[in-house]
Amino acid sequence: xxxxxxxxxxxxxxxxxxxxxxxxxxxxxxxxxxxxxxxxxxxxxxxxxxxxxxxxxxxxxxxxxxxxxxxxxxxxxxxxxxxxx
Numbered sequence: 001x002x003x004x005x006x007x008x009x010x011x012x013x014x015x016x017x018x019x020x021x022x023x024x025x026x027x028x029x030x031x032x033x034x035x036x037x038x039x040x041x042x043x044x045x046x047x048x049x050x051x052x053x054x055x056x057x058x059x060x061x062x063x064x065x066x067x068x069x070x071x072x073x074x075x076x077x078x079x080x081x082x083x084x085x
Contacts, residue, residue, distance in 0.1 A: 028036065051057045071077040 068077060
């Protein structure tokens with residue numbers, strides 16, 4: 001019985017659908033959604049690259065160019081015998 005005495009929902013009242021909702025939702029066109037999606041993908045790839053370049057992830061990386069330069073200094077870069085002077 002109390003159920004029938006309660007006020008109806010706000011959205012069932014006439015004319016309330018035209019009012020602004022309490023929480024604004026993001027309404028995107030397909031073009032805007034496409035741009036937002038690929039923008040987020042590019043931003044995440046940049047963040048991932050920065051993590052491995054200057055972040056904690058760089059400790060796990062090795063530098064093959066630096067290793068090759070050290071091998072040149074030792075004279076073993078392109079062969080197994082040292083260079084003759």
